[in-house]
Amino acid sequence: MIAPADGDAAGSFDLLLPYAAALAALPCSWAVASGWAVDLFLGRVTRDHFDVDVAVCRDDQAEVYAALRGAGWSLEKVVAGRLERWDGERLDLPVHEVHARRPRGEPAHLELLLNEGDAARWRYRRAPAISRPRARAELRSAGGIPFLAPELVLLFKSAHLRPRDELDFAACLPALAPEPRAWLHEALASLDPAHPWLPRLLP
Numbered sequence: 579m580i581a582p583a584d585g586d587a588a589g590s591f592d593l594l595l596p597y598a599a600a601l602a603a604l605p606c607s608w609a610v611a612s613g614w615a616v617d618l619f620l621g622r623v624t625r626d627h628f629d630v631d632v633a634v635c636r637d638d639q640a641e642v643y644a645a646l647r648g649a650g651w652s653l654e655k656v657v658a659g660r661l662e663r664w665d666g667e668r669l670d671l672p673v674h675e676v677h678a679r680r681p682r683g684e685p686a687h688l689e690l691l692l693n694e695g696d697a698a699r700w701r702y703r704r705a706p707a708i709s710r711p712r713a714r715a716e717l718r719s720a721g722g723i724p725f726l727a728p729e730l731v732l733l734f735k736s737a738h739l740r741p742r743d744e745l746d747f748a749a750c751l752p753a754l755a756p757e758p759r760a761w762l763h764e765a766l767a768s769l770d771p772a773h774p775w776l777p778r779l780l781p
Contacts, residue, residue: 590622591618591723594618596684597630597685598723600683600685600688603645603649604634604638604641604645604646605641605645606641606642607634607638607724608632608633608634608724609633609716609726610630610631610632610726611631611632611734612735613625614627614630614725615727615731616732616746616749616750618725619717619719619727619753620749621720624746625742625746625749630685630688632689632690632691633693633726634692634693635692635693635695635696636670636674636692636694636695637696639676642676642690644666646678646688649680650680650682651680652678652680653676653678654676654677654678655673655677656673656675656676657673669692673692674692675689675691677690678690694706696712697712698711698712699711699712700712700715700716702733704737704769705765708768710729710730710761714727714758715727715730728750728754728758729759729761729762732750732762732775733762733766736766736770736773736775739774747775747778751779759781763779
């Protein structure tokens, strides 16, 4: 578990700096995802985090593989819930998660999530018709750390509704601007018209 650091919000994000440094070598865009993305959006750490997830575009996987292998990382793909060695072959759905490890340096472990889409548009893995311009999908924190837009993070979380997903939704909701809130409402309604978050997303 990665717990919030003592001190102010800016200091607590220091936990992400080794990840940003490790990912700086990638020749493609990347973005912090999941719960940490929510906190980067809000500008404060709202809860404990179990790990750091990083989103990269599936079409960039060859560049990601080459850069990380060249930097000494070993790479494994998650296949049907099991970790298997990844030797650089093209990964297609349903495989969407890669673990990277290295014997020295911080961080020692990265979790990479392969996102669908291309240079112009991000697409939701479970329903590719749901999309977002990439310029709106990837944002930057005040400290310069790229992160996945909160409405996209919440869309992923809406499929689980674990306690931490409910916490992230509740934390994000007051800060969501009208346009991303409306986008998330439309996306959720198309997937599940009875989703419990829908009434709370209405103005």
